[in-house]
Amino acid sequence: MDVIEAANILPKGDPERKRLLSIVVCGGGPTGVEVAGEIQDYIDQDLKKWMPEVASEIKVTLVEALPNVLNMFNKKLVDYTKQVFEDTNIDLRTNTMIKKVDDKTVSAQVKSAKDGSTSMIDIPYGDCTFTKCAPTAQVAFQEAHPTPTDNIERLTKKLSKLQEKLPGFVYNHQGSLAYIGSERAVADLVWGDWSNVTTGDWVKVSMFGRDISKE
Structure with missing residues (x-):
């Protein structure tokens, strides 16, 4: 919220305002997909009510080095996730490998799906963990x-x-479940039904919205 409020005092068209309102999520696994989906939900369901002039300018980008997100899920669920992201205006960039992150930009190497050539891009905009x-x-x-x-x-x-x-x-492994935004999720389950795991939270958000206040 500090960044959004800082951007709000800058005039429209200011490059710094655009940078401050650009959010980049690095990694297209379950955590990255859920973070991107939750942020976009927050923008669409809450910020648009309180700060509509700023919410419409916020851009969420998800960067993934591999050809697809959610590689542990089957192709049908991956394609569904891509479609949801497209519908909710989340900019999904696959074949894009992060090379450097500084205080203002994410530098990434993009691989062309057509000829395999690579090029560097800078995305204006962070804790990394490596686990087995x-x-x-x-x-x-x-x-x-x-x-x-x-x-x-x-x-x-x-x-x-x-x-x-x-x-x-x-x-x-007992299956995979990932929330992808807009009150939708993808699940690749080994057993049982995890549908009730997130139902309570969705109902709460639908009824009361999210708290955007700062303690």
Whole structure:
């Protein structure tokens, strides 16, 4: 909101106003897709009511190095996600590899789908985490189980001996679910039905909207 308010005091057409109202999400996995969808929902459902003159200028861009977003989902769901992004004006840029991020721009290498040639682009506009598994709630929940419960100080002193006894982590994939904005989601489930997981939040947002106040 600080950035949006800063942009609001600048005149329309000012390059700095355009830069401040450009939001770039790096990475087209479940987290990146959900972040882009939630931001666009916030703009369409809340900011347009309170700051319509600014909301119409905000541009959300999702950058992904691979040819598609949500590569762990089947093609039908990926295509559906692309269509939702197009309908909600989220600028999806695939085959676009981030090369550098500074305080004002994201520099990316774009690969042409036609001839494979590459070119550099700068997108005006950040915490990166590398994990073996996807950064989703089910992974974090399952990883918590191997955590030792004995006294930490005592285990630290005997760590070299106890490492062999500690249970290893084996990830058990139970399906994938990603919110893509506009009260829509894609789900590639192994078992069960997760449809109720997000229903409560959607109902709350539909009835009361989002809180845009700053504490």
